[in-house]
Amino acid sequence: MPRPKTFDIDTAIDGAMGVFREHGYEGTSAQMLVDAMGIGRQSLYDTFGDKWELYKGALRRYATAEKQAHRTALKSGRRPIDGIRAMIERVVSDAATPCLGVGSIAEFGCSQSELTEINLAADRDLRGAMIEQVRAAQAQGDIADALDPDAIATFFIASFAGIRIAARGGARPQQLRDLGEMAMRALR
Amino acid sequence: MPRPKTFDIDTAIDGAMGVFREHGYEGTSAQMLVDAMGIGRQSLYDTFGDKWELYKGALRRYATAEKQAHRTALKSGRRPIDGIRAMIERVVSDAATPCLGVGSIAEFGCSQSELTEINLAADRDLRGAMIEQVRAAQAQGDIADALDPDAIATFFIASFAGIRIAARGGARPQQLRDLGEMAMRALR
């Protein structure tokens, strides 16, 4: 009978994710992946296929985790607007580590349909939760009724990308907090 | 006496810029550059040194051109707020083509000081013009006095990055226009 796997696949993917987040797809070599994942080169290819497949796996895992974190923050707090604020503040305080979603879009745009599909699926899910929350906040008078919830969701996602690019470009924490404040301000 | 140069250096750099904008630094090969620039490979290395030097040249040229375009839009219109709106609308309507500034930051972050310096220099210049314009708009009551002009400038720049990433991710023109509207709204 077979010897069971000893290393955890998700842990290995997390290692790959870290490298891809920092250096992008083209900027990452197989050797960097081997080092960061803590497994042998052959195990890498046996388990994940090739570099591209591994990148997709990392992006998939990142997207679902990030989406979940957003939703959790969104549902936190007593009032709907509190959840929205919590979501923004989480992005602000986590902006120091690069975002693989933004990275993949900056690097590939829409040219790789497999990536676009992954990003769009997470986007769609998250957008749904956002719209729901925005509607609730509007019902409580915390967000202007004139605003279209869908446009606000788009605005959130774009603002997050803006904050993350700002952070990657060297913005200081205070500036990032101000950006979060400005985003909140647009809702009134 | 020597034969004068036949190709225009800036035109060649523009060709390189187009490739770098679309594929990033690592995703661009020397052959792609030769094809896009319309010059021989040897001329490329004779004139520009190497790929990295060429990338810096392209970024430098892009940054100054972009900064200038921003300033021109900023100064247009009768009232200061009109200039601000024009600047935002220009970003919205040009968002279809990728931004080399955003691309360089997404790809390298702050790890390459030579790039950071180029981006920061343009940023500093542009920020100065923005602050001036914001103060004028505040004096006319078109932007809330409570807002710090410097924070608004940061917000503009981050919003532009957000809009451009959104566009690169496949956002439709209407969504981009909405993003511009939301950015304007945060100023009230």
Added chain:
DNA sequence: GTTATAATGGAATGATCGTTCAAGAAAGGA
């Protein structure tokens, strides 16, 4: 112990990378 699989590490493959060498064609000033 035997067997089947997991996993590692090193060497090798073929491709592509950025870059340079070498030679020739083109073009203006003398």
Added chain:
DNA sequence: TCCTTTCTTGAACGATCATTCCATTATAAC
């Protein structure tokens, strides 16, 4: 005409790339 330089082209270089082959060791179930 003859220089001198520009520019192009193709071949070549060494390095690195992703990937695979191979031999070896380790560990579980039988």
